[in-house]
Amino acid sequence: MGRAQVREAMRRPGTSASAPPAATMLVAACPEDVRLLMSPELRSAPLVVVCLTAGDDRSREALRQGLAQWSGGGRWREERAARRAGLALPGIWLGLDGPARCEAWLLDAARGDEKAAVAALAAVCRETGPVLVRTHDPDPAHTAADEPEERGKAARLALEAARTYQRNSGNPTLVECVWAGHREAAGSSAGQRYPLPNNWLARGGDGRLSAYLPTAAGIVRWHESRPGSQEWVGPSLLSGPRLMPALTLVHGPGGYVHLIGLRRTKRKDGGADVAIVHATQYQTGRALAAWHSMGGPNAGDWRKARQMGVPSGALDAQGALHVFVRNVGHSISTLRQQANGALSAWEHLRGLRVSDEIKAATAPDGTIEVYARTRDAAAVVHWRQAGDSWQEDAQLPLSPIAGTLSVDAAGGWSGSAVARFDNSPGHEYCVWQSADHARSVGPGGVSLGVSAGRGGTSSVAGVFIGGWNSTVLARAGADGTPLVGAYPDGRPDSGIWWQPLGARSLVPPATATDASGRAVVAGMGTDGRLMIARQKPDADGLQFTPFEAVRDADRSER
Known part of the structure; x- marks a missing residue:
């Protein structure tokens, strides 16, 4: 597979209901650090690897062996001073011709020129259209032996490039920052610096559902065009400060939603201030109230x-x-x-x-x-x-x-x-x-x-199933496919049987009840689109409509 074929296979798909997975991008400080960002579920999508330094022969060989093992074998092609879309990206390009679609860029753009590094990363984003960027911890809280500063720098440059790409393309781009020193497998929720929430689906006071997710450029929101509809408005990038890819939601009375995030701002002395910030969504689809800072427990340093x-x-x-x-x-x-x-x-x-x-x-x-x-x-x-x-x-x-x-x-x-x-x-x-x-x-x-499954659980009670009010649970399966189960309210000792929804989600599934009291499960597909499954009315047991991408509402309804 040559560069042209790899590029075409990795472009962000359009709005087809059967769109293939978009690319996942791994951004590492050096070739040997890529192994810290890899996990088995990445095999389901094309993989783009970008290293901000080309490293030495030993480091590059570690990358080749790691990717070959991950992909199940294949033949590598290598080109130097590779070019794409008229932009020179100095370094080494590697393409894998094998069972898994993969390419790697080993750049020389990071040494002493952060703007050049961000430009190079953004160029690769434009060419490959990633829906997910995985990188290191941008603010390591650990010892230098576990998290050298080069990894933190690579993560901050990756975040800036992903923000630039998302703002220019309009494509929601998820970011995972992995703590390499964690004992758990990289890519699991336990090893992530900013774990995604599992309660990101909320019902407003008017009965319409809204979904909120943190992305590279900020918080994106979708909302139903009318209660119970498969047509949704979004994704809309909410206004606000420059946030890290973290989000906490607190559901309030009357459908209010409190959004809590982390704002990172540069200091004149070269450091960075990180503060907790908060805003409130009072009405479905309307603008957020103003963000304000809550500071932090160690704000003095x-x-x-x-x-x-x-x-x-x-x-x-x-x-x-x-x-x-x-x-x-x-x-x-x-x-x-x-x-x-x-x-x-x-x-x-x-x-x-x-x-x-x-x-x-x-x-x-x-x-x-x-x-x-x-x-x-x-x-x-x-x-x-x-x-x-x-x-x-x-x-x-x-x-x-x-x-x-x-x-x-x-x-x-x-x-x-x-x-x-x-x-x-x-x-x-x-x-x-x-x-x-x-x-x-x-x-x-x-x-x-x-x-069954992995990560945390989203739950909603009071769902009518077979004559009983029940609690519906959803969590990610081993491959990311949401698993859904239920038990009668107050009777978890009755056990639970999990059923898969049939399509993979890049984010933890979230649950809510819609305006009709039906259970709804939300996720994000591997093409970056919001996906919804809704409880079938009058079904025998807990049954859902197909877990599929929502339709875009007509602009006249917005």
């Missing part, structure tokens, strides 16, 4: 501030928004925004050191619960709101597998929030509520059977 984790949040019974984040010392910091917008000072919750896996939710009684996976063991710490203070539980008898913890209030059997996770070492999918601390449900909570 920008070197520490840029290392904080991704925030989580929840609303209490009085309408106050509580935000929680892992600080540089790996404890939890929290801030409260009153309904009138007034911000409290940051408060540090003491206790065991935690990972970036912090999940907050509002319990049925209006109090807030926080679950966090510990940093140094497969364990969980738990905090519950007690008036104006926080009460910590003793360490819970839970051992969640990294990247699988989810917390919400759907489908429980007591007045507390529900935690769901894959339990270690038994690899069972489990449900736990803090009330279980006083109940005998066995170590690890209630088991719903052997784990």
Whole structure:
């Protein structure tokens, strides 16, 4: 396969319902670092590799061997000083003629000229049309041995190039930033610096659904043209500050949605400030309220501030928004925004050191619960709101597998929030509520059977299935295909049977109920388009319409 054929195979597809996968781009500091960004599910799409330095013979050989093993063999073609679309990209071009479509660019553009590096990366984006860019951690919070600064620089240049490409093309472009030092497999939610949310589908006060996802250029939104329609408006890039590819959604009363992100701004001294920012979506399809800064727990030292984790949040019974984040010392910091917008000072919750896996939710009684996976063991710490203070539980008898913890209030059997996770070492999918601390449900909570899939879970309760109100769950399968299951509300002990929706999603599936009370599952297809499956009315059991791309609404309806 020559360059022309590779280029044509990798272009971003159009709007055909049967469009093939768009390309995935890996951006690494050097050839040997590419192995840190690879994972098995990438075989389903064309792969573009860009290294900001060509490296030495040993580094290039490590790249060739890694890609050959990943692709199942093939013959490499190599050209120097390769050119595309009239743009010279100095370095080495590698093309693979084999079972998997792959090409690699080994550039010399990064040495001392960041603008040239961004231009070269953007040029490759224009030619190959990636729907997903995977790179390193742009703000390493780890030791130099695990995350040398060259990787952080490569990630920041990749983000800038992806932003430029998305703004010029209009194509939503996802970005995954992988912490190479993580013990879990690269590409899993556990190893990502900015894990994607699993509650990114919301129903507004007018009954229309909206979807929100973080991309290279900012947050993109889709919304139904009318309640229950397969025609959607979007993707629309929401106005706002330059955000990192992180997003937290907090669903409020009346269909309000609070959006919480991370803003990164350059400093005159060459550093960078990272702050938590917040905006609210009050009406479906309308503009967001103004973004404002919440600062951060280590705002006095920008070197520490840029290392904080991704925030989580929840609303209490009085309408106050509580935000929680892992600080540089790996404890939890929290801030409260009153309904009138007034911000409290940051408060540090003491206790065991935690990972970036912090999940907050509002319990049925209006109090807030926080679950966090510990940093140094497969364990969980738990905090519950007690008036104006926080009460910590003793360490819970839970051992969640990294990247699988989810917390919400759907489908429980007591007045507390529900935690769901894959339990270690038994690899069972489990449900736990803090009330279980006083109940005998066995170590690890209630088991719903052997784990199926990976990552966190999205859930929605009160779905009518076969005469019962039920909780519908969705999570990613091993290859990214959403898996959907259900159990009667309050009865997880009845077990669960998972069914695949039939098409792969690049993002964790999200669930909601539409204006008719039907369960809806959303994802993003491998061509970058929003996909929806909707519960079939009056079906025998839980059945869905085909999981397929939504139609674009006529502009007259917008």
